[in-house]
Amino acid sequence: MTLIHDRLSITVMLYFLAMALWGLWRFFRKHGLNGNYWGALVISEVLVVIQGGLGVFLWLSNLRPERGGIHILYGVLSVISIPAVYAFTKGGDARRDQFIYAIVYLFATVITLRARMTGG
Numbered sequence: 520m521t522l523i524h525d526r527l528s529i530t531v532m533l534y535f536l537a538m539a540l541w542g543l544w545r546f547f548r549k550h551g552l553n554g555n556y557w558g559a560l561v562i563s564e565v566l567v568v569i570q571g572g573l574g575v576f577l578w579l580s581n582l583r584p585e586r587g588g589i590h591i592l593y594g595v596l597s598v599i600s601i602p603a604v605y606a607f608t609k610g611g612d613a614r615r616d617q618f619i620y621a622i623v624y625l626f627a628t629v630i631t632l633r634a635r636m637t638g639g
């Protein structure tokens with residue numbers, strides 16, 4: 520189960536990076552969010568929730584990361600980042616909102632990388 524959690528974290532990190540680059544590309548082309556981006560956004564949230572669920576399972580199985588507290592903080596930030604942006608933008612799809620999502624996805628990419636580093 521630890522291997523799955525580890526490999527899924529790589530998938531989540533690369534997916535976040537792809538979403539950030541795609542969002543920036545759309546922003547610089549003067550586009551807002553569209554249905555394709557919204558769908559990919561939902562997929563990213565499902566991935567990170569599954570990742571968190573695996574982490575909770577590992578924690579309850581006494582397979583805890585070396586730096587547990589900070590690792591959990593990074594995990595929680597990854598899960599709540601996109602819903603927080605949705606709340607902040609009030610579900611908007613303007614060009615400005617696209618930029619905000621892209622920047623938050625860059626942040627989430629770095630957070631996921633840091634979580635991998637603290638996971639041991």
